[in-house]
Each structure stands twice: as C-alpha cells, then as structure tokens.
Amino acid sequence: MDSLKLSRLATFRHPNAVYAVAFSPDSKILASGSLDNTIKLWNVATQTETARLRGHGDGVCAVAFSPDGAKLYSASLDRSLRIWSSPSGSLLSTMTGHQNYIECMAMSPDGKWLGSGGHDNTVRVWNAELGTQHRVLTGHADVIYGIAFSPTQPLLASCAADGSLFIWDHATGVRLQSLTGHVGGVQCLAFSPDGKTLASGGSDLTIRLWNVPDWKPKTTLDGHTQIVRALTYSPNGRLIASGGGEGSVRFWNAEVGSQQQTLNAHTNSVYGVVISPDSSYMAAASFDRTISLWKLG
Amino acid sequence: MLTINGPRTRFCDGVSRRQFLQIGGLAMGGIALPQLLEAESNQGTGRSHKSVIMIFLSGGPPHQDMVDLKMDAPAEIRGEFQPIATRIPGIEICEHLPRLAEMTDKLAIIRSLVGSEGRHAAFQCLTGWPVTQQPAGGWPSFGSTISKLQGPVRLGTPPYVSLAPKMKSSGWADPGQPGFVGQAHAPFTPNAEGRSNLALQGITIDKLSDRKSLVGQLDRLKRELDSNGSIEGMDAFYQQAFGILTSNRLAEALDLDREDSDLRDRYGRGSSEPAGYGDAGPLMNDYFLAARRLVESGVRVVSVAYGRWDWHGRPHGTNFENARDHLPQLDQGLTALIEDLEVRGMLDDVSIVVWGEFGRTPRINKNGGRDHWPRVGCALMAGGGIRTGQVIGATNRLGEDPIDRPVHFQDVLATLYHNLGIDINRVTINDLHGRPRYLIDHVAHQPMRELV
Numbered sequence: 070m071d072s073l074k075l076s077r078l079a080t081f082r083h084p085n086a087v088y089a090v091a092f093s094p095d096s097k098i099l100a101s102g103s104l105d106n107t108i109k110l111w112n113v114a115t116q117t118e119t120a121r122l123r124g125h126g127d128g129v130c131a132v133a134f135s136p137d138g139a140k141l142y143s144a145s146l147d148r149s150l151r152i153w154s155s156p157s158g159s160l161l162s163t164m165t166g167h168q169n170y171i172e173c174m175a176m177s178p179d180g181k182w183l184g185s186g187g188h189d190n191t192v193r194v195w196n197a198e199l200g201t202q203h204r205v206l207t208g209h210a211d212v213i214y215g216i217a218f219s220p221t222q223p224l225l226a227s228c229a230a231d232g233s234l235f236i237w238d239h240a241t242g243v244r245l246q247s248l249t250g251h252v253g254g255v256q257c258l259a260f261s262p263d264g265k266t267l268a269s270g271g272s273d274l275t276i277r278l279w280n281v282p283d284w285k286p287k288t289t290l291d292g293h294t295q296i297v298r299a300l301t302y303s304p305n306g307r308l309i310a311s312g313g314g315e316g317s318v319r320f321w322n323a324e325v326g327s328q329q330q331t332l333n334a335h336t337n338s339v340y341g342v343v344i345s346p347d348s349s350y351m352a353a354a355s356f357d358r359t360i361s362l363w364k365l366g
Numbered sequence: 367m368l369t370i371n372g373p374r375t376r377f378c379d380g381v382s383r384r385q386f387l388q389i390g391g392l393a394m395g396g397i398a399l400p401q402l403l404e405a406e407s408n409q410g411t412g413r414s415h416k417s418v419i420m421i422f423l424s425g426g427p428p429h430q431d432m433v434d435l436k437m438d439a440p441a442e443i444r445g446e447f448q449p450i451a452t453r454i455p456g457i458e459i460c461e462h463l464p465r466l467a468e469m470t471d472k473l474a475i476i477r478s479l480v481g482s483e484g485r486h487a488a489f490q491c492l493t494g495w496p497v498t499q500q501p502a503g504g505w506p507s508f509g510s511t512i513s514k515l516q517g518p519v520r521l522g523t524p525p526y527v528s529l530a531p532k533m534k535s536s537g538w539a540d541p542g543q544p545g546f547v548g549q550a551h552a553p554f555t556p557n558a559e560g561r562s563n564l565a566l567q568g569i570t571i572d573k574l575s576d577r578k579s580l581v582g583q584l585d586r587l588k589r590e591l592d593s594n595g596s597i598e599g600m601d602a603f604y605q606q607a608f609g610i611l612t613s614n615r616l617a618e619a620l621d622l623d624r625e626d627s628d629l630r631d632r633y634g635r636g637s638s639e640p641a642g643y644g645d646a647g648p649l650m651n652d653y654f655l656a657a658r659r660l661v662e663s664g665v666r667v668v669s670v671a672y673g674r675w676d677w678h679g680r681p682h683g684t685n686f687e688n689a690r691d692h693l694p695q696l697d698q699g700l701t702a703l704i705e706d707l708e709v710r711g712m713l714d715d716v717s718i719v720v721w722g723e724f725g726r727t728p729r730i731n732k733n734g735g736r737d738h739w740p741r742v743g744c745a746l747m748a749g750g751g752i753r754t755g756q757v758i759g760a761t762n763r764l765g766e767d768p769i770d771r772p773v774h775f776q777d778v779l780a781t782l783y784h785n786l787g788i789d790i791n792r793v794t795i796n797d798l799h800g801r802p803r804y805l806i807d808h809v810a811h812q813p814m815r816e817l818v
Contacts, residue, residue, distance in 0.1 A: 084639030086683055086691075104643055104682065128643055130681060146643075146681050170681045188681070211732065212680070230732060295446070314687075337690045338683075356687045 073308075073320055073330050074366040075351065079116040080359050083109065087354035088130045089341045094138045096345035098156060099352055101360050102129030108143055110156060113350060116362065120158040124151060131174035133183075135197070142197065144174035144185050152200055162200040166193055177218040182239065184225050186213025192227045194239050204242050209233050215257040219281070221264030228255030234269055236284065246284045250277055259300040259309070261323065268309055268323075270297030276311055278326065288326035292319055299342040299353075310351060312339025318353045318361075334361045414715050415519045416750070416786045417661040420508065420669040421654075421700070422488050422530075423722035424538040424647050425676030428736050429744035430728060430765040431689050433459045433757075434477045439764050443728045446686040454755050462693035465701040466746075471755040472704050472713070474817055476745040478759025478768035481775045482724040484740035486676070487537035488530070491721055492669060493545070494779035494806060503546025503798035508779055509667035510544040511805055512786060513551035514795060519664035522615045527660050528553035529653045530671040531638075534645035542669055546797040553669070556620060619663035622652055629706065630655060634698040641692065642674030643682045649673045649692065651699035658706055661716050666786070672696070675722055679735020685726070686734065696720075704748050717750025717785045719778060728764045742768050745778060750785040752817040776811035784813035 083103035091100045098119070099111040108122040108129055127146035134141055134155060141153040148171060152162040169188035176183055176197065183195040192206035192213060211231035218225055223240040234255050236246035253272035260267055266287065267279040276290035276297055295314025302309055302323065309321040316335035321328050334353050341354035344365065351363040430436050435449040435458065449458035452470040459467055459475070466473065483496040490496060492507040506514065509526030518525050528541030544552040618624060636651035649672065657668040673692050677685040700720060707713040725743035726736035742761055748754060760770040783790050783805055790813070794802035 084637060085642070086687070105639070128681065172681055338687050356683055356691065358691075 075330065075332060076364045076366070077334075077361060078350070078364050079362040081109070081111055081116075081118070081362065082359050083107070084358065086128075086337075086356040086358055087340065087360050088128060089132045090343050090352045090354040090360055091132045091134055091141075092343055092345040092350070092352070093134045093155065094136060094346055096347040096349060098134075098138075099350075099360070099362065100132045100134065100141055100155075101352075101354055102132045102143055102145075103358075104128035106145075106147075108132060108141070108153070108158075110141075110158065111360075111362075113345070113362070120156065122153055122158045122160075124160050124163075125149070127170075130172055131185075133174065133176040135176070136178070136180040140197075142174065142176060142183055144171045146170040148187075150174060150183065150185060150195065152197075164195055164200050164202065166202045166205075167191070172212060172214050173216045175216045175218055178220040182218065184216045184218060184227070184239070186216050186227055186229075188212045190229070192216065192225070192237070194225065204239065206235075206237055206239075206242060206244070208235060208244055211254075214254065215269070217258035217260050217267070219260050219264050220262055222282075224281075226258050226260070226267055226269075228258055228269060230254040234258075236267075248279055248284055248286075250286050250289075251275070256296055256298055257300045259302050261302050262304060262306040266323070268300050268302070270300050270311060272296045274313075276300065276309070276321070278323075290321050290326050290328070292321075292328045292331070293317070295338070298338055298340050301342050301344055303344045304346055304348050308344070310342045310344060312342040312353055312355075314338045316355065316357070318342055318351070332361075332363070334363075335359065414712075415664065415666060416715050416717075417665065418508070418512075418667045418717045418719070418750070418782050418786065419654075419657045419661065419703070420491065420667070421718065421720040422491050422538075422669060422671045423673060423675045423696075423720065424488070424533070424535075424671050425486065425674050426722045426724045426726055426738060427675045427744065428677065428685060428689065429477065429479075429725040429739075429742065429761075431460055431685065431726075431736075432463065432693065433475045433744050433746070434761055434765055435460060436728070436763065436765045439728070442730055443764050445730065447689070457757055460689075460693060462690060463697045465697045469701050469704060472708070472748050474747040474752055474754050475757045476747065476759055476773050476778070477757055477761055478770065478772050479721065479725070479743040479745050479775070479778075480741070480768060480772040482740035482743060484724060484738060485537070486535065486723060486738075488540040488542070488669075488671065488723075489537070490723060490775055492540065492542040494776045501546060501797040501799070501801065501803055503548075504543055506545035506547040506551065506795070507542030507553070507669075508782065509542050509553055509669060510547050510551040511795065512666050512788075513544075514547040515788060515793065516666060516786070519666065520615070523619075523664035524554040524616070525666040526551065526553040526669075527665050527667070528555045528669045529557050529656060530555065530669065531557045531647045531650065531653075533640075533647045533671070538645065538647060538671060538674075546803070547795060553667075554616075615663050616660075619659040619665070620656055622655060622659070625655060625659070629702075632698075633702040633706075634695055636695065636699070640674070642676075642688065644674075646674035647671050649695045651695060651702070654699040654703040655706075658703060658710075658712075658716075662710070662712065672699075677726070677735050678737055679731055679733030681733075684734030685730065685736045700746070707749060713749045714751045715749075717752070717782055718748040719745060719782065720747075721745035721778070725765075728766050739766075741766060742772075745773070747778070747781070747817065750782070752781070752785070756816065758814065758816050771816075773814065774811055776806045777814050780806045780808070780811050781813045781817055784818050 085105035089102040171187035251271035293313035299312035335355035337357035513525035533539035634651035640646035
C-alpha cells in the first residue's frame with residue numbers, strides 16, 4: 070500500500086445528493102442511494118446505469134448487498150427499510166418500525182442481521198432473511214449517525230450526534246461499552262475485517278481507532294478539514310478510506326495511522342466510501358449529486 | 367416549454383372548462399381588442415419598456431451565509447464559510463459567490479430586510495403584503511398590478527409571466543395571484559401545475575381562427591362565471607389567447623433552443639429535477655435566460671421560483687452542504703443574467719430583485735441547519751437604473767437584527783414600482799368593494815432613497 074495508485078474511471082450522477090454506495094459481492098455492480106428517493110444500479114465494467122429502483126418516499130441513506138448478492142437492502146428517511154432482488158430491482162419486502170428518519174444501516178457480514186439507526190434515537194436490529202424487527206436498542210440521547218457489525222463476534226457498534234459511541238451484544242441486547250474520546254458528534258463507524266479494530270469518524274475532524282476487545286484508544290488520524298462522514302476498510306484490512314465534509318477522500322495506513330493519499334474527489338460532503346470486495350475499485354458518494362468511481366491499482 | 371402544435375387533437379370538441387382556464391391564466395391588462403391592436407401598431411417603433419425580473423429563492427435563503435457573514439460571531443453562529451473581497455472595497459460576500467463578488471458594482475446588497483410574516487410563501491415577495499387581513503378580492507401580485515396599470519407592451523405578449531415551476535408546496539410555487547385586479551391580470555404560467563406544456567393539442571393557428579365553436583365555448587363559460595371580475599378576465603383571456611396564438615413572439619421567447627448555445631452555457635442551464643427533498647423546485651438556470659428573452663419580447667414582469675432554500679439540516683443535508691450546492695449555481699445564473707442584460711443595453715430598463723421569505727437563524731441547530739428567522743433577511747437588487755455598488759443596512763454582530771436602515775419588503779416593491787414609472791403616492795386601484803387601495807402603504811414605505 071505504499072505506492073497507492075488511483076485513477077478516476079467514471080462519474081455517475083443522481084438528480085440529487087448521493088448518500089450511500091455499495092458494491093455487490095462479485096464487485097460487478099455498484100448500488101447508490103440518493104436524496105432523490107431512488108436507488109441506482111451501475112455496471113462497474115461498462116460504467117452504465119442498469120436499473121433505477123423506485124419506491125421509497127424520501128431519500129435513501131444506506132444500501133447493502135446480501136453476501137450472495139441476490140438481495141439489496143436499503144434504508145430511507147421515509148422510516149422504512151426495503152429488500153430488493155438483485156439485479157432485477159424488484160421490491161421483495163418493506164420493514165417498518167422506526168418512528169423518525171433513518172440515518173444509517175449496516176448488514177452483518179454473515180448476512181443474517183441488519184442494524185439501523187436514526188432520528189428516533191433507537192438502534193434497531195432486523196432479521197435480514199425474514200424482514201422482521203428483532204430488537205430495539207435504546208440509550209443514545211440524539212440522532213444515530215453510524216452503525217457497524219463486528220465480523221467476528223455478535224457485536225454491534227453505534228454512534229450518535231450526542232457524542233456517544235456504544236458497543237452492544239446484539240444477541241442479548243446488552244450494552245457492553247461506551248467509548249469516549251471524540252469531541253462532539255460521532256458520525257461513522259467501521260470494523261476492520263479481522264474484527265480487532267473499530268474506526269470511528271467524528272465532527273471533531275478526527276478518525277479514532279479503538280482496540281478490540283479492550284476498547285482502548287489506539288490512534289487518532291488527523292487530516293480532514295471538515296466533519297468525517299464516511300469510513301471503510303479495504304478487504305485486506307491494511308487501508309482505511311474516509312470521506313469528509315470538505316469533499317475529499319483520504320486513504321490511511323490502517324496499521325500506523327499515517328495518511329497515504331488525498332483525493333479531492335468531490336465539491337461537497339462525501340457521505341459514503343466503499344472499496345470493492347476484489348479490491349479493484351473505490352467509490353465515493355457525495356452531496357454534490359455524483360458518485361466517483363476509481364480504479365485501485 | 368410552449369408548444370403550439372402538440373401531438374394530440376383535443377381542444378374544441380369535448381374541451382373542459384378547466385382546460386380553457388389552463389390556457390387562460392393570462393395577464394392582458396383587461397383592455398379591448400382595438401387597444402390591443404393599437405398596442406400592436408406600436409411595436410417596432412423602437413420604444414423600450416421598463417420591466418422587472420423577480421427571483422424568489424423558495425424557502426428562505428441564509429443571509430449570514432451569503433452577503434452578511436459574521437466572522438466575529440462564535441462558531442455555532444459563524445458557520446463554515448469565509449468572506450471574500452469584492453470589486454467594491456470594503457464589501458465582502460460569501461466565498462461561494464465569486465462571480466457576484468466581481469460584479470458588486472452592479473449590485474445593491476440589502477442586509478437588513480425586515481417585515482417578514484414568517485410564512486413559507488412567495489406571497490409576501492410577490493405582493494409586498496402579509497397574507498392576513500387582505501382586502502376584498504385579495505392583494506394583487508406586483509406583476510398583476512403592473513398588468514392592470516400598464517397592460518401589454520404589444521399584442522401577443524402578456525404583461526406578466528411567472529416561471530414558477532411545479533412544486534408540492536403551493537406557497538412556493540405560487541405564480542402570483544391577481545387578487546382584486548381580476549383574472550385578466552393573472553400571470554401566464556407555462557411551468558405551473560398542469561401547464562407544463564401549453565399545448566393546443568393539434569390545433570393549427572389557421573384552424574383555430576376558424577373555430578367558431580371556440581367562441582361559443584367561451585361565451586358559455588362567461589355566462590357561468592360570477593360577477594367578481596372574472597368575466598372581464600375571460601374577455602381578456604379570449605383576446606389574449608388569440609393574441610398569443612396568432613403571434614409567435616411568446617413561443618419564440620420561451621424556446622431556448624433559439625438561443626446561442628455558449629450563452630446558454632454561461633447561464634448554467636440547470637436541471638429540471640427538484641433541487642432538494644420534498645417539495646423542492648428545480649435549480650433551473652434556463653429560467654433566468656428565459657426571463658431575459660421574455661422581457662426582451664415585451665413582458666413587463668417575470669417571476670421565477672428558484673431552488674429550495676429551506677435548510678433545516680440533516681438528514682436532508684446541512685445548511686452548508688445545501689449552500690455549497692445552491693450558491694454557485696445562483697452565482698452563475700444571476701451574473702449571466704446581469705451581464706447579458708448589460709451587453710444588450712437592457713440593464714437600465716430591467717430591474718432585478720432576488721430574495722426569499724425570510725432569513726435564517728443565527729444559531730446553527732443540532733442537525734447542522736438554520737431555521738426560519740423572520741427578524742431579518744437579505745435581498746439583492748440590480749439593474750433598472752438604480753444606484754448600485756453599495757450595501758444598504760446592517761445587522762448586529764450575530765446577524766440577529768438590523769442595526770442600521772431596516773428595509774421593508776414594501777420599500778423594495780415601492781422601488782420597483784418607481785422603476786416602472788408608477789407613483790405609489792398617487793396611484794390607487796379599487797378593491798372588489800370599490801374601495802381605493804394604494805399599491806404600497808405609502809405612509810410608511812417609499813422608494814429607497816439610496817437607490818433611486
């Protein structure tokens with residue numbers, strides 16, 4: 070990762086701000102969710118739009134594929150989560166329960182669970198297969214902005230505008246830890262692929278790395294000049310990519326926390342960053358109404 | 367935008383009253399055909415007419431993030447943006463308005479707009495009056511008043527055109543009500559709900575001229591209408607419909623494909639998609655170009671609703687994310703309009719006002735937004751022969767209240783009436799109870815002395 074090479078392949082557009090991106094497990098499809106209430110599917114190889122999924126009644130804030138790629142999950146400000154078939158884009162199911170806008174959603178790596186959070190200050194865990202609500206986790210005192218599942222344990226992390234960052238055992242619903250360190254709201258979360266580190270991005274412009282399982286702070290990554298809105302790990306865990314309010318995407322050495330590269334990719338906040346499962350691509354979703362697709366070499 | 371020969375044939379036969387009215391929302395001045403013909407005969411004489419372009423920033427723009435940045439305020443008020451110097455020494459505006467900064471010699475920046483009713487509606491910007499306690503028939507919008515007082519410049523060109531697009535919020539999409547001056551003076555609204563395409567559905571102009579049944583339909587409609595001025599409106603409509611249909615001037619003005627492509631690029635073109643969530647209108651810079659073409663063709667007043675400026679914060683984007691999205695596009699379109707009018711020698715004849723319902727809260731809310739702030743707002747004015755290159759008014763350190771020269775909505779409209787040659791201290795129009803109504807509360811509000 071010392072010689073990180075990136076080249077911009079394409080710019081995809083929505084009529085309105087883009088909040089989320091996700092690659093299919095085979096890295097061939099990119100899904101994007103927008104404030105225009107739709108989801109678009111893009112063929113990564115041909116860089117063309119292949120489907121536009123309509124049905125949500127408000128902006129789409131999160132998208133995630135099932136591990137087999139047959140389903141696409143979405144969360145919306147309309148308070149619902151939806152399950153779509155992929156790549157056809159037909160609606161399979163709608164899940165309701167949140168009492169206010171949803172802000173975030175994540176899928177457990179085994180594909181069994183969905184977690185969501187939002188303006189009703191609750192974290193909700195859903196059975197992804199059945200499309201039913203499994204558990205409601207309360208304790209945050211403000212809007213929940215980020216959520217992430219551990220890849221190795223039944224752990225769920227959630228973070229909120231009140232600065233709280235909680236670790237939950239989602240099997241039991243017990244809150245295990247409260248992590249403090251960020252100044253102001255905590256915006257986004259990502260577990261490393263080996264489950265040994267949790268990364269959090271905040272309104273204080275920092276990314277903080279937390280050691281699992283003792284949850285002690287490891288490193289603070291400074292560089293963003295605006296709120297850190299998005300985080301992801303590369304599949305091999307050696308790289309962190311982050312998106313900021315200033316429109317940049319930054320790459321960090323996950324081991325030592327050094328910044329490796331900055332892409333001035335967008336003209337407005339970056340709300341979503343994702344690296345493809347085959348490590349060939351990176352995509353970023355921005356409030357500037359575009360998605361940038363990059364070749365990672 | 368305006369199609370004379372549409373794909374479907376459905377006009378006279380089986381036509382509905384609603385369809386007639388859709389075509390009929392036309393400001394005509396309520397004058398008789400001979401007068402229209404007289405107006406027509408005046409065309410081509412080279413006389414210029416004064417006109418006004420009103421740009422409504424739907425939702426309420428943030429004054430402190432545009433033209434009145436508060437760098438001495440604490441962070442929770444100051445916001446994310448930096449001021450930049452402008453062409454006029456001592457005047458600074460937002461970094462996201464760089465083209466306007468280069469053009470401040472052609473702008474009057476009002477930092478102390480007051481009198482907002484605090485209501486989400488274009489009404490106050492279009493009429494100058496609050497929604498409550500209206501006179502019989504309702505306050506007419508500025509364009510309708512001008513239509514009543516000055517009529518059309520020439521046959522086939524309505525005095526008042528509103529380019530307000532479709533929006534879910536009727537208050538924002540309000541093209542301007544005719545109020546007590548009557549339906550004859552309602553704006554022509556090619557973009558309004560149900561009228562996105564003024565299609566005459568296959569009827570050619572020659573055929574239309576022969577359609578006696580059309581006259582019959584109209585006569586029947588007239589009998590159905592009550593006596594509150596709508597009959598006059600329908601007479602005018604009847605005349606205007608023929609006027610528009612037998613003249614291609616308006617159609618040509620609205621056909622932007624006739625415009626130079628580079629100039630259209632300079633305006634920024636824009637998108638017809640909603641510019642934000644929910645009931646947003648589009649950031650359609652083409653409307654600015656259409657406005658120039660319309661006033662050039664003889665329209666006296668053009669109103670435009672532009673974007674969605676009601677930025678309460680996440681999850682619909684913070685105030686600053688939305689501002690980073692909207693401001694550059696406004697910057698491009700507005701400077702293109704001013705520049706274009708100047709190049710054509712029209713700037714002194716065309717007054718421009720850019721404003722919204724109110725300002726926004728000094729304190730940034732927990733979702734990164736700013737909420738409604740009726741205590742003070744901002745406006746931009748240009749053209750019309752006013753004295754530009756100046757800032758009018760000031761607010762306190764936190765942008766909460768005016769501390770110098772409060773400017774009321776009616777002061778701005780009084781200035782626009784003045785620019786069109788109308789003396790607000792003398793001119794009255796009767797409301798539907800026959801009571802004379804001044805256009806402006808002229809005891810309290812006058813054309814702005816700094817500008818005229």
